[in-house]
Amino acid sequence: MFKASLRDPKLLKHSIDAISNMVDEVGINVTAEGMTMRAMDPAHVALVDFELKRSAFDEYEVGEAIVLGIDLDRLNTILKRAGKEDKINLEVDPEKNTLKIRLENASTRTFNLPLIEVSEEELKVPDLDFPSTVEIKSDIISEGIKDAEIVSDHVILEVDKENFYIKAKGDLGNVEVKASKEGAISFDVTQDTRSMYSLEYLKDMIKASDIADTVKISLGDNIPVKMEFLSSDVKLSFLLAPRIESE
Amino acid sequence: MFKASLRDPKLLKHSIDAISNMVDEVGINVTAEGMTMRAMDPAHVALVDFELKRSAFDEYEVGEAIVLGIDLDRLNTILKRAGKEDKINLEVDPEKNTLKIRLENASTRTFNLPLIEVSEEELKVPDLDFPSTVEIKSDIISEGIKDAEIVSDHVILEVDKENFYIKAKGDLGNVEVKASKEGAISFDVTQDTRSMYSLEYLKDMIKASDIADTVKISLGDNIPVKMEFLSSDVKLSFLLAPRIESE
Amino acid sequence: MFKASLRDPKLLKHSIDAISNMVDEVGINVTAEGMTMRAMDPAHVALVDFELKRSAFDEYEVGEAIVLGIDLDRLNTILKRAGKEDKINLEVDPEKNTLKIRLENASTRTFNLPLIEVSEEELKVPDLDFPSTVEIKSDIISEGIKDAEIVSDHVILEVDKENFYIKAKGDLGNVEVKASKEGAISFDVTQDTRSMYSLEYLKDMIKASDIADTVKISLGDNIPVKMEFLSSDVKLSFLLAPRIESE
Known part of the structure; x- marks a missing residue:
């Protein structure tokens, strides 16, 4: 069971927009603390770590922790339809195996995104020492x-x-x-x-x-760079592998 | 004889923009009551009914009722050049067989749109009973x-x-x-x-x-839908044939 | 030696944008009075005369008059990156033979544009009598x-x-x-x-x-047209050859 209502649509919208070109399919973890996702691009050059905290939501109900298998391109296409004033509601429909994304304003616009199979192995974030x-x-x-x-x-x-x-x-x-x-x-x-x-x-x-x-x-020197976009409700962090400087 | 001056450019501009992709050539009827046009797309899927009432015009002079044969794509290209503050003047030049479209603001910009031959048979709007x-x-x-x-x-x-x-x-x-x-x-x-x-x-x-x-x-059920965009000065109504739902 | 700081970025930005499609490479003259450039397009249809006066600059230091050989397409690409509030600083680096373009705001963004060889022969503006x-x-x-x-x-x-x-x-x-x-x-x-x-x-x-x-x-009749865009700090003037009217 998962049902949530997001206060500020842009937090999810722009995060997924930043991630969806790099990563195709991902498992989003939904727990009592919020939504998290960690993924690597197919070429293993970039690692994404995303957290949308419970505090970002007006309502948030989750039973057991679950993993939602998401096609990020499709999710991005749907979220681009959200206006600035739209309230975004998320709800898993276990029977249809979809994530219902409901945009509420003068009308109620519901998008049913089919959930997909994703491997559930946890990606480790490499332990780097940044000078x-x-x-x-x-x-x-x-x-x-x-x-x-x-x-x-x-x-x-x-x-x-x-x-x-x-x-x-x-x-x-x-x-x-x-x-x-x-x-x-x-x-x-x-x-x-x-x-x-x-x-x-x-x-x-x-x-x-x-x-x-x-x-x-x-x-650091010739090590990955970590970029963390942080606000009180969201954390979006990227780790990007260096290229070899030939000159 | 026809000579008119339109108060709000957007009424004509956006109406023609909505129609011109569906219908190529059309006869616009000009009478003492205003301008009207009724047309069908070439595939006979959509019927357009448009009326720009006399009340939309600041000045409006017409002799006998006339039919103006218009290439809507060309008219649309011209109207896209009209700014929000431009006053649109319309005038038939019977000698050159053109519709003069004059945009007035700091300068006077005149476009001469050649009138074309169109069949003058009246399209009947099907009499549908909408539940x-x-x-x-x-x-x-x-x-x-x-x-x-x-x-x-x-x-x-x-x-x-x-x-x-x-x-x-x-x-x-x-x-x-x-x-x-x-x-x-x-x-x-x-x-x-x-x-x-x-x-x-x-x-x-x-x-x-x-x-x-x-x-x-x-x-209704498996009948055309009628969509009427109505304001005090303009009426733009579409009738769109249904598709067969295969599922 | 040349070092200058431009008050209003748009004067240079929009002038170069207007010129760079017509003229590929040009010599910009830098003197105590300001920057000037005169150029012809490769087909010899248009002549450009540009002057950015010393009064347009907050700071302006020049030693001997110099000629900067500029690839206008590249300069245009760089100037398009300037925001409305950015201060543009120009400085010649004689060792690297580049023009340093520094955009100052919250950060300092420096672009090094390589200077190129250009012929220094002065273009004469034809002496036309405009009725x-x-x-x-x-x-x-x-x-x-x-x-x-x-x-x-x-x-x-x-x-x-x-x-x-x-x-x-x-x-x-x-x-x-x-x-x-x-x-x-x-x-x-x-x-x-x-x-x-x-x-x-x-x-x-x-x-x-x-x-x-x-x-x-x-x-005039079948002579070039001269268009002069003039403000207190900038003068951008074009001379455009006529076409033969066949009709």
């Missing part, structure tokens, strides 16, 4: 990634004692975005670090900047 | 049709004693939009009815929701 | 050109003692945009004139209407 963590406004990363896209398809994330950098280089010239320690929400850097990442993944990930004002970025 | 008629906000039908499009290319319109429904079913899951009797402007249902229609036509028809706040929907 | 000059609101020309595009790919610019006209004729009908002497900012017509021009060029040129409220149009 540096900075928290900045999420639109800095979002605009910076779009800047980098005009010259390249990969990007270097770098940090030193004073600044966090997004750097890209291509035939068109090079781009450097600099966010200073002074402008950061938090800035905890123990050593200079630098790694290269694929923009293909990053440009999906930055769609999550709509759900949180700030992003926490954890970095 | 149910509901009037609802036009954005409910407009959003509901867009919802249905994500799963199917046809849709079921249904009504019972309590609700009006838009239903669609496809591989992606199914969609049900429900508008309750309580939320309706009027709700006159003598029996439960259900018919299936093509979304291809409906998605053009709902463009008319910009000209009227409400839509009157008349329904 | 008529009118100055009108720039959105009249901008909307009028878009009106003409729906019927043709060339346009006639015409002026008589009372009005300035944009005329186009095609299979779809014809279009005439009329701006009266009364509505003009200035209207200096010594004789009726008429010439035909290519819309392909005009539709790029009208992008400049975002930098100036008015445009000064100088005309």
Whole structure:
């Protein structure tokens, strides 16, 4: 049994929009604490960790913890139909084996999303030791990634004692975005670090900047980057493997 | 002789936008009461009935009643150039056999639309007996049709004693939009009815929701649906033949 | 040495957007008076004359006058990334032979545009004697050109003692945009004139209407038209060769 009513539609809408290009099918865990999902893209380059907390919901009833097998593309198509003022209700229909998504406003619009089989093995999040963590406004990363896209398809994330950098280089010239320690929400850097990442993944990930004002970025040398979009009700965190910098 | 000046450009603009995908060429009747047009799409699936009343015009002069042969695609292309604040003037040039469409604002922009030959036989609107008629906000039908499009290319319109429904079913899951009797402007249902229609036509028809706040929907079992977008100055009504529901 | 900081990003942004489709590579002259550029399109149909005055800049330092060889497409791609509130800083890096474009806001975003070799021969602006000059609101020309595009790919610019006209004729009908002497900012017509021009060029040129409220149009019979978008800080002027009117 699962029945829930979401206060702010954009939390689910923009999170699924950020994830659905990377991951096709996923098991969403529903427990008394909220909804969580952890998934890897097919190429094993990115790991997504998503939590929509119970506090995000106006109503929330769940019996035993369950796993909902979801086709994220289909879910994304449905959630794109939700208006800003629509209340989103979720309910599992165990007989039809569907997730009912009900958008309530002047009318009641119900979408029945068929649940699918998914493997239930738990993905482990690798235990990484990040020498540096900075928290900045999420639109800095979002605009910076779009800047980098005009010259390249990969990007270097770098940090030193004073600044966090997004750097890209291509035939068109090079781009450097600099966010200073002074402008950061938090800035905890123990050593200079630098790694290269694929923009293909990053440009999906930055769609999550709509759900949180700030992003926490954890970095090291040639190790994955962790980007956490955090607000009181939702946590969307990505771990992205580095590329080898050939130059 | 025909010369007229339209107060609100959007009435003509959005009506022609809703009609022009369905009907290529049409005869618009111009009489002392206003402009009317009745047309059928080439596949004989949809019938359009349009009236722009004399009251919609600031100035309106017509001699003998005339029929203007219009290529609706061309007219639509011209009307899309009209801004919200532009005053639309219409005038027949009998010598050049054109309809002069003059948009007045800071400049005067005149488009000369060549008139074409059209058959003048009057289309009869079939006399249908609808067991149910509901009037609802036009954005409910407009959003509901867009919802249905994500799963199917046809849709079921249904009504019972309590609700009006838009239903669609496809591989992606199914969609049900429900508008309750309580939320309706009027709700006159003598029996439960259900018919299936093509979304291809409906998605053009709902463009008319910009000209009227409400839509009157008349329904029966496996008979055409009538959708009337009504305001004090304009009446745009569609009759759409049902599809055979195979399931 | 060149270092400057631009107050209003849109002056440079929209000017380059208007020019970059016509001209690929250009030498921008930087002197104590400001930045100027003069260029011809490869087909020698249009000549562009651009000046961004020193007064447009908050800071402006230049040593000897220099010429910056610029790939306008690349510069345009970079300037499109500038937000309305971004401060644009320009600086030549003589070692790397690049123009550094720095967008300052919450973060500092630096784009390094490689400078290219360009011929430094000065283009002469032909000395034309225009019998008529009118100055009108720039959105009249901008909307009028878009009106003409729906019927043709060339346009006639015409002026008589009372009005300035944009005329186009095609299979779809014809279009005439009329701006009266009364509505003009200035209207200096010594004789009726008429010439035909290519819309392909005009539709790029009208992008400049975002930098100036008015445009000064100088005309004659079958001679080039001059369009000057003028504001206190910027001057963007186009000279466009006529087409032969076959009719």
